[in-house]
Amino acid sequence: MPTYSIIKFCNISPMHLGTGRATYEKAATDLHSDTLSAALAAIYAQTAPNFNAKGFMESFVISSAFPFYGNRYFLPKPIGRLNVNLSDCEEESVRKKLKKLKYIELPLWEQIARGEAVKISKKQIMGDFLAADSNNDIEMLARHTTQRVPVSRTGGNEDPYYIERTFFSPQAGLYCIIDCNEHTKGLIENLFVQLGEAGIGSYKSTGGGQFTVETATIELPHANDANSALLLSQYIPTEEELGKIDLNASRYELMLRNGYMAGSSVQQFTHLQKKSVYMFKCGSLLATNSNLEGKLADVTPAWNDNAMHPVLRSGRSFILPIKMQEQ
Numbered sequence: 001m002p003t004y005s006i007i008k009f010c011n012i013s014p015m016h017l018g019t020g021r022a023t024y025e026k027a028a029t030d031l032h033s034d035t036l037s038a039a040l041a042a043i044y045a046q047t048a049p050n051f052n053a054k055g056f057m058e059s060f061v062i063s064s065a066f067p068f069y070g071n072r073y074f075l076p077k078p079i080g081r082l083n084v085n086l087s088d089c090e091e092e093s094v095r096k097k098l099k100k101l102k103y104i105e106l107p108l109w110e111q112i113a114r115g116e117a118v119k120i121s122k123k124q125i126m127g128d129f130l131a132a133d134s135n136n137d138i139e140m141l142a143r144h145t146t147q148r149v150p151v152s153r154t155g156g157n158e159d160p161y162y163i164e165r166t167f168f169s170p171q172a173g174l175y176c177i178i179d180c181n182e183h184t185k186g187l188i189e190n191l192f193v194q195l196g197e198a199g200i201g202s203y204k205s206t207g208g209g210q211f212t213v214e215t216a217t218i219e220l221p222h223a224n225d226a227n228s229a230l231l232l233s234q235y236i237p238t239e240e241e242l243g244k245i246d247l248n249a250s251r252y253e254l255m256l257r258n259g260y261m262a263g264s265s266v267q268q269f270t271h272l273q274k275k276s277v278y279m280f281k282c283g284s285l286l287a288t289n290s291n292l293e294g295k296l297a298d299v300t301p302a303w304n305d306n307a308m309h310p311v312l313r314s315g316r317s318f319i320l321p322i323k324m325q326e327q
Helices: 033-047 053-057 091-100 106-113 182-198
Strands: 003-010 066-069 072-076 084-086 103-105 118-120 141-148 161-168 172-179 212-219 228-231 246-251 254-257 277-280 285-287 296-298 312-314 319-322
Touching: 003 182, 033 053, 033 182, 033 312, 053 312, 072 106, 084 091, 103 106, 106 118, 106 319, 161 172, 182 212
Parallel strands: 084 118
Antiparallel strands: 003 172, 003 212, 066 072, 066 172, 072 103, 141 161, 228 285, 228 319, 246 285, 254 277, 296 312
């Protein structure tokens, strides 16, 4: 099986990921590949003279972030119905739980990628996670909502608000997979260290979303008789690539991506909203035998200012060839 480099986010402080709405009561549960690539580019731009955003973002491919617990790694559940056999109950009794799964532990995920049915027990289903065995004490994360009251600078009354944050257990965290040459790999690892010190998500100024970095490797399966491409990242196809995908036979979801230029080094631009773009969602199964690379999308706001810099969203694909079973 091919071996890939991974970046592990360890010792993550309580984190709030925005949903794109003007509220903190509900946090996003996924850290997407385009968010990670944009965060790395923003950090690099602060230290690199004559920064070439397009060249940098085309020099690597990165997955979305997935959970780990110790040396146990989880990958996204492929969109669609899982081919499973329950050893201790009828499938219909846990069908709703199976539909809510988001992540599958690597040994089971390898079987699914080869198009095999997997045999599991009810105890292996743990909320969002499907564990590889039933003898586990995995305590991955918890989400808590707390109330906060802003302090008025003018002495007036301020309304309280609520914020949902994700708390990771000491042995748990997130990891992403990178694919690039050795030189770029060293640069990416260094940028992740800086990103961990700065934090990711909201409330970075109070220590939110900070983490330490560890590097490791992971082996991922490539099915010999693959008939589909499984996305481990968000993906924007080129016009040519779109014509090579059988969308009728694919199982996919589209996601509208937008947001503000919060990472801009120019303060007056941070409130501007980027252009929106639809992307294939991580976990989508695209019926194709072609190599899909994806592209960068120009989402620069239409703003008449000579100081405006290019804003790009990465839709470059991190894919694995797998065998998709008919539903």
